[in-house]
Amino acid sequence: MNPLINPTALGVDKVLIYIFGSSLLLLAGITTVMIWFVIRYRRSKNPEPTSDSHGNLGLEIIWTVLPTLIVLSMFWYGWVNYKGLRAVPQGAYEIKATGRMWSWQFEYGNGRTTDKLYVPVGKPIKVLLTSKDVLHSFFMPAFRIKRDTVPGVDTYVWFQAPETGSYDIFCAEYCGTGHADMITTVEVLSPEDFERWYNENAATATVARGRQLLKEQGCLGCHSFDGSSSIAPTFGKLKGLKREITSEGQEHEIQIDADYLRRSIRAPGADLVEGFSPIMPAFGDEISEQNLDEIINYLLEGEAKPALDGNKLIEENGCLGCHSTDGSQKVGPSFKGLSERTSEVKHDGQELKVRVDADYLRRSIRQPKADVVDDYPAIMPSNDQLSDAEVDAIVKELLKK
């Protein structure tokens, strides 16, 4: 347990203290009476029983009613404070958490994903929970919160950290071999640090942010990225595309560029794309100049693919839940010195010696059950969520280790 003072912990601790406290009193009372009777009426001192009472209705009633009142108070107190754990304060900051064998993945508003939970200090945080495979349970002792993650079901917890620091996150629902290794931490950062952390490696950040703005401004209500919407022209990598437009009544063809886009947002009526009706509202200062630039830049460039970072992928996809990088034994073989290793594997039935190379690694990521290294359980999940490019990036990194 952790001395940290925070809303959820306070609620739970009140109940714990009340119940443990009154239980202690009851226990002490009962025990002392029992021991006193045993001493006072021991055979050597009291050779014959001095009463043969069969019972006493009055007493029975008393010790039926009193406990009833006591337990009901406990129930009520526990229930009231439980509701506090479910009532998320206004404007809580939302983060998605996904449990999977055997690691956590956290996803933030800008699409960034991490294996540790980063949160700003003093702000209520709502963690949206789900699972990819079996049951897990998101448990933060310091905040006294816990909730199972169930595949295909969404649920949540909330908490608020009043001071910066690092606190444990456990998986509390048994989920197989790596259950005890499914540990990570929540890093509580000062608002500035969090802002900095949140916006670092701008590439992904702003691109995603452009899209974010389009969503916030409701553009995606009419425009789509895949041509699925017939109300308005389709987005996507627009730079240099030709468009048939009518401005001041006369048709002509233009090449899409920044000015054109700026105009179509600030004054949509000005030029109208063929085959669409003039329904787009004009956007004035609800979009700041700087935001507008980001939107336009995004519309022109589309999703700019950032270079894949193998190490980041390894981290985010929870490989480290089972594989160490320092040569220590975990659920799976360590990554250390992979490149110059020949491992003895079981390949459909027969024992083989394989030189670890790119193909081998690619295979073990795609079909982990194909060859299983001796003395390790065949439990690695096949990582279908990875694109081939991502797998290659990971393999490249692994061979460096």
Added chain:
Amino acid sequence: MSHEHRDDTGARFGMWVFLYTEIILFSGLFLLYSVALSKFPHEFGVASHKLNIYFGAINTLVLLASSLTMAMAITAIQRGKIKQTIVLTSSTIGLAIVFLINKFFEWSAEIGHGIYPGSEHLAELGPGVTQFFNLYYFTAGLHGFHVIIGATLIGVVTVLVKKGKITPERYVLLENSALYWHLVDLVWIFVFPLYYLIL
């Protein structure tokens, strides 16, 4: 045992208690059924139309008839008509076999259509239908298993009647096997409408 103690009421009582346990065993499946039904009312309707109602109806009649023969067997033995008792119990077994054969054809037909727990075809039909057929197969399967047990039990009883171990004075075993058989019947009386007739 020197003191051969006999307590027919006790035996009957024990049997009733055992029947409670059977009911709870099935109630587990009916619980799942009700939850799934409230989740997929429409799909359940669709799925239940895939079942062949004639098989179900015939089997219902068969079981009702078999319960009747079993009840008659008791009156027969009470009247001391051993021969008749044997005929009646045997015909109950016969009907049980008819039921099972019927079920066999029904199932092979459905499995022929690629409808069985875990089949791809079911997967294509969507979650609601899948649940319906999973429960249908497990419930009907468990019930079929009980039919087999019941029939065997009655078979044993028949032999004992032949051997004169079960007499007009002492026929509680016959009564209990009849009770068991009525339960098997009763369960089917629930299964039939729930799976074949709903909506």
Added chain:
Amino acid sequence: MSESTSRLGGFFTESPRSGILGWVTSTDHKRIGLLYLGCIVTMFIVGACLGLTLRLQLFQPGHSIMSAQTYNATFTVHGVIMIFLFIIPSIPAAFGNLVLPIMLGARDVSFPKVNLLSWYCYVFGAILAVIAIFSGGGPPDTGWTFYVPFSTQTTTNVNLAVTAAFFLGFSSILTGINFVTTIHRLRCKGMGWGKLPMFAWTLYATAWVQVLATPMLGITLVLIFMERTFGAGLFDVAKGGDPILYQHMFWIYSHPAVYIMILPAMGVVSEIIPVFSRKPLFGYWAMAFSSLAIAFAGSLVWAHHMYTSGMSDMAIMIFSFLTFIVAIPSAIKIFNWVSTLHKGSIQLAPPMLYALSFIFLFAIGGLGGLALGAAAADIHLHDTAFVVGHFHYVMFGGTGFAFFGALHYWLPKFFARMYNHKIATIAWALIFVGFNITYMAMQAVGIQGMPRRYYDYLPEFGPLNMVSTIGSWILALGLIIMFVNLWRGIRNGTPVGKNPWAAATLEWTVDTPPPMENFGEEDPVVTRGPYDFKGVVADEP
């Protein structure tokens, strides 16, 4: 066994068949009781040694005597053995069979053959469980709760394990049916419901729970089996199923099961305390009805194991409320036991020591249960070592201690020999101290936030885990001494007569060891209450 018992008379020698065959084919309730007792004690020792290895693994962080997989298998097998093979049958099947019919003045249970059948089901289940450990994909690693979806995915030997549990459940049902019928039909002349010993009352309540709850376990286990063989997806969200539903079905049995475990233990304690304080049981009817109340209310609280599972808050409120209601009858019992001591003439014989420590330990465990029953508190405590501490307190400190008390109380009756009291007292002291060190530390580390089913843990949980492990060694030492002492006692302790404790229930009026059929030619007639000790004297050893 036959060799060691050849010197004994009674039901040991009078038997249609002789030798081992005479035992495994006997329908005599005492022989079946002893068969059960033998198996159950063996199973306890096996399970307990597994428990000891669990503690060794947790002695300190990092250092490990076993891999994660081995640890998971170990606590699963430990749990399955302790629950299904030790504690559920422990008192009802062993001592219920031994003494219940005699207490009622009956010559046997209602269905002796069914009784034997239930023992065979037990043995068959036990054998399957053992095979499950040593065959196929390796020992099951799901925990004794077999939660889906994990239990339907793991490659380990879950199918055999659930089949084993299924047969054990069936055995338990048969015993239940037998006891209900026996208590209704076979009470001798004069044995009205008001003269029923409390042990019979609790067995009666237990039997109903066994009969009405166990089938739900049966069907649930069958469904797991089906899931694993057909992959039907009954509990798979993608296929329209619901994993939470599995948890409901599992606990609909497994919570009432915890009262199957504790009620007979309460019965044993209610027998021992009056005898060793020479005073009638205080509040007989309150005790009788609180037993029934526990059985009834206990069947309605299952979902208090699922506060964090994602079920609706409404459900949480209702089940939390009901959970607290169950605590009341238990409280009533505690107070009545304590009042029974008042103005008695108390003798701290070994059975009494276990009975009194039962009250203390069960109170701790039960009060811990209250913390778990409170919605807010359980959110923090759920699936931590605190839960593990809680149920070891109630199961081992409660039922376990009552079981040991019963051994010390009734074994002399059936083996006609008395163990050494001094050694028994020393063993008790070691067990009591060791127990509290082990599980107090476990509860404390749970409150700190250490999750259960962890083969390794963060350093901050180190000290308390070490304490707990050291406690388990004291506990083990005590248990070994206790078993050795009892064993030597029944082999060559001092002979005892009909009634070494001067108890008033019927089993102490028949010869030691009791004869086949228990009573001579004519059936007994009861005139005095079970706790009416006037003129009852212990025979001199």
